[in-house]
Structures are given as structure tokens and as C-alpha cells.
Amino acid sequence: MQVQAIQVACSNCNLRELCMPVDLTETDVAKIDQLVQTRRKIKRGQALFTAGDPFTSLYAIRTGFFKTSVVTDGGLDQVTGFQMAGEIMGLDGIVNQVHRCDAIALEDAEVCVMPFERMEELSREVNALQHHVHKIMSREIVREHSVMLLLGSMRAEERLAAFLLNLAQRLHARGFSRSEMILRMKREEIGSYLGMKLETVSRTFSKFVDDGLILVNQRHVQILDADGLHRIVHTAQVD
Amino acid sequence: MQVQAIQVACSNCNLRELCMPVDLTETDVAKIDQLVQTRRKIKRGQALFTAGDPFTSLYAIRTGFFKTSVVTDGGLDQVTGFQMAGEIMGLDGIVNQVHRCDAIALEDAEVCVMPFERMEELSREVNALQHHVHKIMSREIVREHSVMLLLGSMRAEERLAAFLLNLAQRLHARGFSRSEMILRMKREEIGSYLGMKLETVSRTFSKFVDDGLILVNQRHVQILDADGLHRIVHTAQVD
DNA sequence: CGACACCTTGAAGAGGTTCAAGAAATGTGG
DNA sequence: CCACATTTCTTGAACCTCTTCAAGGTGTCG
Numbered sequence: 001m002q003v004q005a006i007q008v009a010c011s012n013c014n015l016r017e018l019c020m021p022v023d024l025t026e027t028d029v030a031k032i033d034q035l036v037q038t039r040r041k042i043k044r045g046q047a048l049f050t051a052g053d054p055f056t057s058l059y060a061i062r063t064g065f066f067k068t069s070v071v072t073d074g075g076l077d078q079v080t081g082f083q084m085a086g087e088i089m090g091l092d093g094i095v096n097q098v099h100r101c102d103a104i105a106l107e108d109a110e111v112c113v114m115p116f117e118r119m120e121e122l123s124r125e126v127n128a129l130q131h132h133v134h135k136i137m138s139r140e141i142v143r144e145h146s147v148m149l150l151l152g153s154m155r156a157e158e159r160l161a162a163f164l165l166n167l168a169q170r171l172h173a174r175g176f177s178r179s180e181m182i183l184r185m186k187r188e189e190i191g192s193y194l195g196m197k198l199e200t201v202s203r204t205f206s207k208f209v210d211d212g213l214i215l216v217n218q219r220h221v222q223i224l225d226a227d228g229l230h231r232i233v234h235t236a237q238v239d
Numbered sequence: 240m241q242v243q244a245i246q247v248a249c250s251n252c253n254l255r256e257l258c259m260p261v262d263l264t265e266t267d268v269a270k271i272d273q274l275v276q277t278r279r280k281i282k283r284g285q286a287l288f289t290a291g292d293p294f295t296s297l298y299a300i301r302t303g304f305f306k307t308s309v310v311t312d313g314g315l316d317q318v319t320g321f322q323m324a325g326e327i328m329g330l331d332g333i334v335n336q337v338h339r340c341d342a343i344a345l346e347d348a349e350v351c352v353m354p355f356e357r358m359e360e361l362s363r364e365v366n367a368l369q370h371h372v373h374k375i376m377s378r379e380i381v382r383e384h385s386v387m388l389l390l391g392s393m394r395a396e397e398r399l400a401a402f403l404l405n406l407a408q409r410l411h412a413r414g415f416s417r418s419e420m421i422l423r424m425k426r427e428e429i430g431s432y433l434g435m436k437l438e439t440v441s442r443t444f445s446k447f448v449d450d451g452l453i454l455v456n457q458r459h460v461q462i463l464d465a466d467g468l469h470r471i472v473h474t475a476q477v478d
Numbered sequence: 479c480g481a482c483a484c485c486t487t488g489a490a491g492a493g494g495t496t497c498a499a500g501a502a503a504t505g506t507g508g
Numbered sequence: 509c510c511a512c513a514t515t516t517c518t519t520g521a522a523c524c525t526c527t528t529c530a531a532g533g534t535g536t537c538g
Contacts (some may be wrong), residue, residue: 070384070385070387070388072388072473073473074472074474076388076392076393077392078384078387078388078391078392079391080384080387080388091376091377091380092377092380092381093377094373094376094377095374095377095378095381100381100384101384120366120369120370120373123362123363123369124362124363124366124369127359127363130359130362130363131359133373134333134359134372134376135333137330137333137373137376137377137380138330138331138332138333138334138376140380141330141331141376141380141383142334142339144380144386144387145309145317145319145331145339145340145383146309147383147387148309148317148319148383148386148390149309149311149315149317149319151387151390151391151434152317152318152390152432152433152434153315153316153317153431153434154315192392193391194391195390195391195392233313234312234313235313
């Protein structure tokens with residue numbers, strides 16, 4: 001496990017508005033800079049944590065791209081999310097002080113380690129941080145609701161269209177192109193996340209290409225007609 | 240909207256260990272008793288809150304049974320959960336100060352209103368409450384992961400078996416029979432939650448009856464062979 | 479008791495899965 | 509740097525699960 005002392009304080013981090021509260025007083029800023037003492041580098045394919053690991057910290061992604069997934073004793077495997085810079089991982093560990101999913105780096109990554117006890121302490125002193133923690137968790141709950149909607153009521157094309165639009169939107173919020181992206185995950189992982197088989201993912205990609213909605217070259221995807229994709233998602237009608 | 244002053248303090252509530260932290264000092268108990276100043280009664284079919292309502296409070300169910308669901312502009316409808324006594328609703332509202340789902344009473348109900356600003360204040364003073372709030376939210380995230388697993392990787396029979404076992408287990412934790420229950424929701428709502436059509440829910444119930452796993456009489460369900468149901472859930476194998 | 483909502487069951491059909499084969503990319507060792 | 513092995517992706521064809529549509533049954537409540 002690669003651990004290293006930190007070079008950049010939160011207050012100077014370019015991801016600050018993504019993972020930390022804004023509108024802090026100077027003294028609050030100074031306190032929060034104490035929170036992240038270490039960073040960890042994770043090589044592609046390596047786990048940041050796996051189910052069963054004791055929970056000690058939340059992790060903010062500084063660079064790289066992750067997937068989180070739950071596994072059952074039966075061997076079932078479900079990808080529960082894909083995380084990118086500025087997003088927080090590890091929230092599932094708080095209840096029982098044990099991680100309940102795996103977090104795997106899909107490309108070389110670096111995360112900020114935020115010891116949770118320290119966060120709770122600081123939250124009592126810095127109201128903005130307290131509220132921020134609550135918001136992060138609430139946001140995750142809302143996100144999962146929308147995944148439930150996707151898995152529970154949409155068909156394959158709608159799911160994949162929604163997935164691509166969501167990825168593009170998040171990447172764009174981080175300064176990348178709104179229409180072009182490199183997928184960090186394989187078809188099988190997309191399929192697991194979206195509740196469909198990898199063959200169906202591949203076929204649906206091909207269909208979108210035939211319909212002139214996107215261009216696909218392996219993991220390079222270009223969105224040609226975002227409105228068309230939106231229309232597919234919202235064609236998801238009740239009878 | 241029915242609001243009323245409170246008769247039972249948290250410290251005397253029989254649901255205390257379900258919705259409040261344990262191991263409090265006397266002074267902490269006194270503080271927490273200040274949290275719930277009002278209760279609200281909700282008639283069957285009425286909404287406690289709906290998507291778009293401003294968020295002010297979390298709600299602890301004292302009696303009754305709820306469903307929560309998200310609706311899209313497209314008219315899609317997804318039940319995201321069923322809640323019973325001692326469980327907390329409203330967590331989705333924290334991020335943007337707006338509720339993002341509907342909470343509908345499936346039987347006459349009463350909830351304790353917990354103003355969230357008050358909770359944040361108290362959390363700064365009472366460490367146990369702070370940690371408790373974090374645990375509640377984390378537990379909800381973990382629960383939703385398991386729903387994603389269910390929706391993403393299980394087939395109809397596995398989903399319904401898992402659903403029945405989960406309900407039975409939660410009811411049993413509240414002192415009810417481990418094997419007999421009255422469903423508070425209709426087939427359509429079960430179907431929405433489990434990502435299947437009401438006809439499929441009905442057919443699957445019938446199959447379980449044929450197989451001697453359960454007895455069904457409308458909404459009265461009796462589990463005859465819990466092990467058999469467990470086997471169905473865990474037969475969910477990866478090849 | 480009649481109207482309405484809810485549930486069950488059948489038959490036909492669609493959407494997605496499974497199995498299989500081959501193509502394209504990626505990694506490895508000489 | 510090339511040959512080979514491995515992984516990942518695409519596509520086809522048959523099959524299966526679940527949905528859709530339809531009709532009839534059952535329960536409930538004014």
C-alpha cells in the first residue's frame with residue numbers, strides 16, 4: 001500500500017469545490033486543512049478497500065477512476081457505481097465500522113484519506129463541514145434512488161442512454177469534453193451496473209451507432225446527438 | 240395536516256432502540272427529549288411529503304407503514320422502499336433542502352417530527368447523536384446497495400423470495416410473527432419496488448404456493464418454508 | 479347490494495439472455 | 509520488435525423469461 005505525506009492542502013486543491021464545503025472562514029479553512037494528512041496511490045486493478053475491511057476513513061478521489069461493487073456469498077456481483085475526481089467513497093462503512101463493498105481503481109489513482117473520527121470531531125466545531133457531510137450522504141442516497149429507477153423501470157436502450165449522458169455530464173463538470181470520452185470500464189462492468197449482459201451492452205452500443213447517436217471505437221465514445229439520447233431516456237413512458 | 244403536541248418522550252418510547260442511539264448519559268437523554276416536539280398523524284393514502292416539498296425535518300415512524308417512491312417527468316414511477324415503525328424517512332431532502340420522493344402512508348400512521356436544524360445543533364453537543372445520524376444515513380446507503388443487487392442481478396423468483404424474507408425479518412425484529420404477515424401494499428407496488436409487473440408478482444406468489452413455500456390469501460402471507468425461500472435467493476449463482 | 483379496486487390466470491409476443499464463434503486489442507516473453 | 513497468448517469486444521441464432529393484452533374472479537366499502 002502506497003501512502004505518502006501530502007503536498008497540496010485542501011484549501012489549495014483544484015477539486016476543492018467538488019469535495020469540500022465552500023464559504024468557510026479563514027480559521028475554518030485552517031482546521032479543515034488538518035483533515036487530510038495522507039494520500040494513497042492505487043494502481044489500476046488494485047483495491048482501495050474491499051468488503052470486510054475495517055472502516056476507518058472516507059476517501060476523496062484526487063485523480064483516477066473507480067468502481068464500487070458488492071458481492072454475495074452466492075457469487076453474484078453488482079457494480080454499484082463509478083466514481084471520479086472529487087467524489088467520496090467509503091460511506092457504506094460507517095454503519096458497522098466495516099466496508100460492505102469493494103472499491104477498485106479502473107485507472108491509476110490517488111485518493112485523499114479522511115479519517116472519519118477526525119471528521120466527526122471537526123464537524124462539531126465547523127458547522128459548514130457538518131452540513132457538508134450530511135449533504136454528501138444525502139446526495140449518495142438520491143443518486144441511488146435514480147439507479148433504482150433505472151434498474152427497476154427502464155429498458156436496455158434507456159439505461160445505456162441515461163448512463164452515457166450521466167457520464168458525459170460529470171466529465172464535463174470536471175472540464176472535459178461534453179461529447180467525447182474514454183470509458184474506463186469494460187462492457188461487462190457497464191452491464192453489471194445497468195443490470196444487463198455484456199452482449200446486450202455491446203449490441204445497444206452498435207444500435208446507437210447505426211442510429212447516428214454516437215460513435216464508438218472500443219472504449220472511445222463520442223456523442224453525436226445528445227438530444228437523441230435524452231429523447232430515448234424520456235421516451236421511458238408509463239403506458 | 241394533523242399536528243399534535245407530544246405525549247411520550249423519546250426516553251420512554253418503546254421504539255427507542257430502533258430510532259435513537261443507546262448508551263446516553265442522563266443529560267444527553269434530557270437533550271434528546273427536546274428534539275421531538277410534535278407528532279403528525281397521516282391517514283392511509285395520504286402523503287407525509289411529496290417530491291418538491293421544502294425539506295425541514297426527518298421523520299421517525301411511530302406507528303404505521305409507508306412507501307417512498309420517485310416519479311420522473313416522463314411519468315415513470317419507482318417505489319424505492321417500504322418503511323415501518325422505528326425507521327427514518329426524509330434523508331433524501333438534505334442535499335438540496337427539497338424532498339426528492341413521495342412518502343405515502345399505506346396504513347394510518349403517526350410519525351415523530353425531527354427538525355433537521357435542531358438535529359444538527361444537538362449533534363454538535365451529543366456525540367452519540369452525531370454518530371447515530373451518520374449511521375442511519377450509512378445504513379440507508381447499504382440498504383440501497385442491496386436493492387441494486389436485487390434489481391441488477393436477480394430474477395423474478397429470487398427477488399420476491401428476498402423481499403418476503405426481508406419483510407418477515409423486519410417485522411420479527413418488531414415483535415411480530417416471523418412467518419405470518421399482512422402485506423400493506425398492493426401487488427403493483429411490490430412489482431414497482433422489485434422491478435417486475437404486477438402480473439409477474441401474482442404469478443410468482445402462485446408458484447411459491449404450488450411449491451409449498453408459502454400460503455397466500457390476498458394480502459395475508461404465511462411462510463411455510465423459510466429455508467426454501469433462502470435457497471431460492473442463494474441459488475442466484477454466477478455461472 | 480352494487481360499484482369499484484384489486485388480484486389471478488391464460489395465451490401470445492417482445493426483449494434480453496445464452497451459447498458460440500470470430501475479430502480486434504492488449505500484454506508477454508524471447 | 510515480432511510472435512503468441514490472453515483478454516475484450518462484436519455479432520449471429522436459438523431460447524427463455526417476463527411482459528402485454530385480455531378476461532374473469534374476489535374482496536371491500538359506501
